[in-house]
Amino acid sequence: MSVIGIDFGTTFCSASWVNPKTGFPEAITFPYAVDTCKIPSIVFFPPQGEAVVGYAPYMQIENAATSSDREAIKRHVITSIKRKMRRGGSFQGHSHVEIISLILKHVIEEAQKACQFDSPIDKVVLTHPVVFDEWQKNMLIDAASLVGFSSDKVTLLEEPVSAALSYIKSNQLNDIKGVLVYDFGGGTFDVAYVQIDHHGKLLLPIDPQGDPVCGGNDIDILLYDQWDKMANQKYGRQLNSNPQEVDEPFLSRCRKQKELISVGGGQRQRFSEILPPINGHGFEHLVWDIREDEYNQIISPIIDRTMTKTQIVLDAIRGKKLPIDVVLLIGGSSRIPQVKQRLGELLGNVSLIKTPGLIDTAVAVGASYYAMGDTIGIGSSSQVCSCVYCDREICTTHRFCMYCGKENPLFK
Amino acid sequence: MTKDDIINKTQDLLNTASDYFSKINGCTQYLPEIEKLRRKLWQPCVLAVGGKVKAGKSSFINALLGKQLAKVGELETTATINVFRHISFADVGYTEEKPVKVVWNNGFETWEDTSFMDSLQGNDDATLKKAEGISHLEFFLDDEKGLLKELTFVDTPGTDAVVGSDGQAHQHVTDRFFRLRQKHSEETNNKMDEADAVIYLVGAVAGANQKQFLTDFQNTTAGASALNALGVLSKVDIDENLLSRRHEQAEYVANSLKDVLYTVIPISAGMNEAIANNKVRYPALQQWLKKMPKAAFDIFMRADSYYFTENANYLNVMYQDSDQLPPSIEERRSMKGDIQWSLFRAISRELYYSDDVESAMVNLYDIANIEAVRKTINDRFFKRSKIIRCNRILKDLQKIVLRIKRSVFVELRSNRADYEAWRSIISMGESDFTKNSADSLRRFINLQLPSLDAIDKLESEFLEHLILPLEELQQEIDGIDREFQLLSTLQSRRNMWSENDYEELCQVLGLYGIREMHSMYDDAVERQSYWQSKAVRLRDRRDQAIAEYAVDCYEELIKDLKR
Numbered sequence: 001m002s003v004i005g006i007d008f009g010t011t012f013c014s015a016s017w018v019n020p021k022t023g024f025p026e027a028i029t030f031p032y033a034v035d036t037c038k039i040p041s042i043v044f045f046p047p048q049g050e051a052v053v054g055y056a057p058y059m060q061i062e063n064a065a066t067s068s069d070r071e072a073i074k075r076h077v078i079t080s081i082k083r084k085m086r087r088g089g090s091f092q093g094h095s096h097v098e099i100i101s102l103i104l105k106h107v108i109e110e111a112q113k114a115c116q117f118d119s120p121i122d123k124v125v126l127t128h129p130v131v132f133d134e135w136q137k138n139m140l141i142d143a144a145s146l147v148g149f150s151s152d153k154v155t156l157l158e159e160p161v162s163a164a165l166s167y168i169k170s171n172q173l174n175d176i177k178g179v180l181v182y183d184f185g186g187g188t189f190d191v192a193y194v195q196i197d198h199h200g201k202l203l204l205p206i207d208p209q210g211d212p213v214c215g216g217n218d219i220d221i222l223l224y225d226q227w228d229k230m231a232n233q234k235y236g237r238q239l240n241s242n243p244q245e246v247d248e249p250f251l252s253r254c255r256k257q258k259e260l261i262s263v264g265g266g267q268r269q270r271f272s273e274i275l276p277p278i279n280g281h282g283f284e285h286l287v288w289d290i291r292e293d294e295y296n297q298i299i300s301p302i303i304d305r306t307m308t309k310t311q312i313v314l315d316a317i318r319g320k321k322l323p324i325d326v327v328l329l330i331g332g333s334s335r336i337p338q339v340k341q342r343l344g345e346l347l348g349n350v351s352l353i354k355t356p357g358l359i360d361t362a363v364a365v366g367a368s369y370y371a372m373g374d375t376i377g378i379g380s381s382s383q384v385c386s387c388v389y390c391d392r393e394i395c396t397t398h399r400f401c402m403y404c405g406k407e408n409p410l411f412k
Numbered sequence: 413m414t415k416d417d418i419i420n421k422t423q424d425l426l427n428t429a430s431d432y433f434s435k436i437n438g439c440t441q442y443l444p445e446i447e448k449l450r451r452k453l454w455q456p457c458v459l460a461v462g463g464k465v466k467a468g469k470s471s472f473i474n475a476l477l478g479k480q481l482a483k484v485g486e487l488e489t490t491a492t493i494n495v496f497r498h499i500s501f502a503d504v505g506y507t508e509e510k511p512v513k514v515v516w517n518n519g520f521e522t523w524e525d526t527s528f529m530d531s532l533q534g535n536d537d538a539t540l541k542k543a544e545g546i547s548h549l550e551f552f553l554d555d556e557k558g559l560l561k562e563l564t565f566v567d568t569p570g571t572d573a574v575v576g577s578d579g580q581a582h583q584h585v586t587d588r589f590f591r592l593r594q595k596h597s598e599e600t601n602n603k604m605d606e607a608d609a610v611i612y613l614v615g616a617v618a619g620a621n622q623k624q625f626l627t628d629f630q631n632t633t634a635g636a637s638a639l640n641a642l643g644v645l646s647k648v649d650i651d652e653n654l655l656s657r658r659h660e661q662a663e664y665v666a667n668s669l670k671d672v673l674y675t676v677i678p679i680s681a682g683m684n685e686a687i688a689n690n691k692v693r694y695p696a697l698q699q700w701l702k703k704m705p706k707a708a709f710d711i712f713m714r715a716d717s718y719y720f721t722e723n724a725n726y727l728n729v730m731y732q733d734s735d736q737l738p739p740s741i742e743e744r745r746s747m748k749g750d751i752q753w754s755l756f757r758a759i760s761r762e763l764y765y766s767d768d769v770e771s772a773m774v775n776l777y778d779i780a781n782i783e784a785v786r787k788t789i790n791d792r793f794f795k796r797s798k799i800i801r802c803n804r805i806l807k808d809l810q811k812i813v814l815r816i817k818r819s820v821f822v823e824l825r826s827n828r829a830d831y832e833a834w835r836s837i838i839s840m841g842e843s844d845f846t847k848n849s850a851d852s853l854r855r856f857i858n859l860q861l862p863s864l865d866a867i868d869k870l871e872s873e874f875l876e877h878l879i880l881p882l883e884e885l886q887q888e889i890d891g892i893d894r895e896f897q898l899l900s901t902l903q904s905r906r907n908m909w910s911e912n913d914y915e916e917l918c919q920v921l922g923l924y925g926i927r928e929m930h931s932m933y934d935d936a937v938e939r940q941s942y943w944q945s946k947a948v949r950l951r952d953r954r955d956q957a958i959a960e961y962a963v964d965c966y967e968e969l970i971k972d973l974k975r
Contacts, residue, residue, distance in 0.1 A: 074948055075941035087887055133883045199829055204818050213953045244908050245949040
């Protein structure tokens with residue numbers, strides 16, 4: 001019996017399995033041109049033939065020679081189904097449940113290619129945002145059943161719980177009582193607090209906060225706007241002839257720049273770009289020497305929004321006097337150096353902030369851990385044991401023997 | 413599901429919620445919040461009226477709401493926003509001596525008497541300065557059977573009543589209230605003191621043409637949105653030409669301002685009042701008028717100077733082909749009574765040319781047209797407002813329910829798990845001697861802590877009877893709310909869109925009333941892929957959301973086509 005954990009994301013999916021060689025959960029690396037743990041959550045419905053999922057349509061769009069080629073594909077591509085899903089909704093005649101199932105199926109097939117499962121995959125753990133409604137969860141279950149998993153073979157798990165579980169278990173940290181999960185992805189932002197109670201259960205005692213339209217993509221647009229402004233100053237032109245729309249190849253350059261700045265740790269960088277041709281203007285050359293403070297200022301409107309939401313959760317945690325042992329940064333956009341710095345200011349303590357080694361896959365890996373056991377600590381929470389000093393029966397949840405008062409070495 | 417169903421179902425859900433909450437340990441603390449939501453559900457809608465000072469606002473308001481207001485109207489001031497509401501138990505502090513609540517800008521509230529109101533009369537600098545510190549005045553009326561029970565009415569100072577040395581005082585105050593629903597998109601659950609419907613009043617002037625009406629409305633409706641605004645062209649009885657072409661004129665203005673005003677309704681408050689006061693006299697009046705030869709009647713109706721002519725030669729010529737004698741000047745005076753000439757003329761014409769009083773009355777009510785205003789406010793704005801409010805209430809309820817699901821049930825289980833641990837301790841201390849107390853301790857704990865099975869059962873009931881129906885209802889009305897919000901966004905960013913895109917989106921989003929999607933059936937597939945590829949190119953997330961909605965709408969349309 002094998003289990004697969006899937007983080008069904010708005011822009012990308014990732015997955016995990018329990019490696020039979022080690023017995024530990026791992027993120028699955030998919031063998032594409034570049035090794036990656038992510039599969040784009042997009043589905044292409046060609047006018048003829050079967051639906052195509054993931055990198056095939058994704059690369060087609062990225063590499064399209066002309067904008068009209070790109071248009072032609074995009075007319076039949078659905079992206080961000082996780083955000084768009086509606087009960088009874090459909091896209092070009094394909095129900096939303098069907099679209100989700102196509103994505104899940106593709107992820108599972110690719111996982112089977114990438115990993116040597118020693119038995120057929122017969123269980124799936126799917127993660128979802130805390131704020132998902134029951135009908136949304138039911139749609140996930142329905143989608144999984146279209147792939148062939150009956151509802152008793154599907155387990156749903158909240159994303160922040162999964163991330164916290166993954167961090168705690170992979171680092172074998174059994175004394176953590178509270179985790180703040182800051183999840184800043186490509187399109188969305190979520191912040192939640194996970195509490196570990198004395199039974200080792202992971203709970204969500206605070207209302208999570210989120211912004212469904214605040215993510216890395218919005219930062220790309222801010223950089224794009226800046227280039228647009230510079231192009232206007234220097235050449236009296238815009239990047240796109242229609243100011244309401246973006247020039248997609250150039251936007252994708254902006255994404256690369258953002259990633260380079262994050263990797264470079266926020267140091268001064270020089271970007272040299274060729275502007276796309278628009279009516280009356282050729283391929284002008286534009287250079288941007290971007291300083292750290294300038295970059296931080298440009299992107300701060302988006303970062304501010306995440307900080308405001310985080311502050312709300314922090315206030316609630318403090319109001320209930322709950323502990324914060326760790327602040328987990330997950331999601332690709334949390335790599336931005338400013339995030340860590342601003343969060344440190346907010347918390348008054350930078351040392352709490354941890355970025356798990358697998359920033360993009362913490363949620364997926366947690367799903368496999370969950371399949372192995374849903375509590376922190378070992379086994380059932382209320383085992384009866386004997387006091388090693390006076391031999392009377394006590395519980396493993398008691399730190400001290402209630403008869404002789406001595407420490408209980410079997411305390412969990 | 414009809415709009416009334418939605419409101420009733422929301423009420424039902426709130427009831428179910430409080431039933432459960434009083435049953436489950438640890439939930440009772442949420443009961444006051446449910447009570448608050450219940451009150452919110454039945455709060456009256458807010459109607460605001462704006463317009464020029466001489467547009468005949470007070471007579472229109474009296475016609476719309478009944479006479480109660482006029483009485484308090486004497487206290488009314490011109491420099492503040494005045495709110496009229498039905499008095500309820502919640503209004504602690506109301507006394508007959510001090511019947512007016514003053515809400516100051518800093519949120520402070522005081523109850524004042526008539527002498528305070530007197531000090532707010534006038535338009536001098538000192539008065540305006542005082543008024544500037546006031547957010548609004550609230551007048552309380554006991555209107556158990558009247559319209560005020562259903563709506564709270566906001567009267568704003570006229571848009572052209574700018575006075576005082578700085579000249580800005582009035583405009584400033586009015587602007588504040590007329591920002592209205594722009595905040596809607598921010599989804600802040602702020603108090604419902606913004607108007608659900610706004611009426612912009614423009615008074616007709618004799619001899620004015622449609623261009624002038626349009627300019628008047630344009631000047632009055634700055635910042636308005638067809639989402640909640642309605643134009644009213646008042647005093648349509650003022651000249652005969654306008655009276656006969658009033659619907660046409662109103663339609664012209666409505667078409668020219670269709671994203672600012674939902675529609676424009678021509679009314680005559682004076683006619684409304686005249687009917688109410690004098691309709692018993694109409695049969696007699698008709699009889700008397702019908703005795704006039706047509707030529708004579710037409711001349712009488714030209715103007716009041718003709719009607720009241722005492723020139724015997726004129727009268728003789730008018731009656732030369734008739735066997736009737738001209739009515740005496742006294743007779744004519746008493747028949748007209750003290751109503752305005754333009755109204756008397758309109759009434760007389762209808763009576764003269766109609767076969768009976770009833771059919772004349774139909775036409776007269778059509779001139780008054782107050783009922784149409786009432787109906788539009790109710791059908792178009794208030795019902796939708798109520799639904800949107802239901803959505804807010806349901807969202808709040810959902811938050812509470814989820815909090816319970818996440819904390820209360822978890823706590824119950826955790827406590828029970830603790831008990832399982834204690835049980836072994838209880839049995840450990842148990843001997844023949846302590847058996848009774850151990851039993852009673854177990855009984856006590858069992859009573860306090862439901863068993864795991866009982867908690868499971870409670871939770872699945874909670875899910876089935878509360879969470880699922882809640883989500884279902886929310887889905888049902890989310891669409892309406894979403895449409896409303898997208899429209900607000902679309903209008904606030906209209907300069908971003910090309911003329912064609914904007915037109916199409918307004919139609920798709922149902923701004924112009926009932927969605928006229930039939931005309932779009934033909935190229936629905938083409939339009940869908942247009943918006944599909946447009947959505948990803950758009951720079952702003954708000955624009956994207958609108959384009960994505962258009963894709964969804966066309967998807968539904970295509971589905972319809974296939975059926």
